[in-house]
Amino acid sequence: MESQLTPFLQTLAQASQAVLLVDYDGTLAPFHADRNQAYPYPGVLLLLQEIVRNRRTRVIVVSGREAGDILPLLNIHPRPEVWGIHGLQRLRTNGSMEMPRLDDRTLNGLSDADRWLGYLQLRSVSEFKAGSIAVHWRGLSASDAEDIRSSVLVGWRPIAENSGLDLLNFDGGVEIRPSEADKGVAVRAFLGEINPGTPVAYLGDDSTDESAFQAMQGRGLTVLVRPAWRETAAQLWLQPPDELRDFLGLWLKACAEQDAFNRGAHAPTISRTARYP
């Protein structure tokens, strides 16, 4: 871990701006059977709050959820930027929401996917978003989960094929969504928008974060945040919450050192002014 982290932190300490891209569920917050109760790890929340308040880092939460669902769970001020539906939505810090218009083929596919869930009587365990539908089975036994998964896919596979939608397996469910609702697509586009010298890191836990790790290759630090290691494209692995807290603490320290350095550099100017009014 040290070998990649130390040079990154040195770059961070010397940069005027940095970007922290971070997934929400499973990364900042432990999983909860009731998704509306999935609050962040307490120590992690405090550090993220300080990093946002420091203003040197543009913090962007990248979630599979609707962007608007994140802010009530992540009680941070000033509020960070949130990308929802795997990057399809961008909720800016000024409250404005950006999302591409979905074409009729996509919308018809999603409405067919919804009808199939109605037929299976699975709407109550489903999450309906502006551009995708996810079925959740967290907390169920492995065999019940597999029953739901296979019956959903019997209908969703042909619907996805006919309407150009993608099927996405994630930790605790399956989702049908347009192919542009992908964290890798969002991260790749974002990296094209920012200054190439800006230090950037991406933290995530799920298989849905792997495409973002791949999009970051050669460009920034990638971190798998997960209690147990798994095969990943990420460079580092952190076990939450303790190692994640350490990481965010080091991030904050690097930004704070930069502030102290700037104050020191300005000091002679101030004293010169004082001497020669």
Ligand SMILES: [Mg+2]
């Ligand atoms: Mg996650």
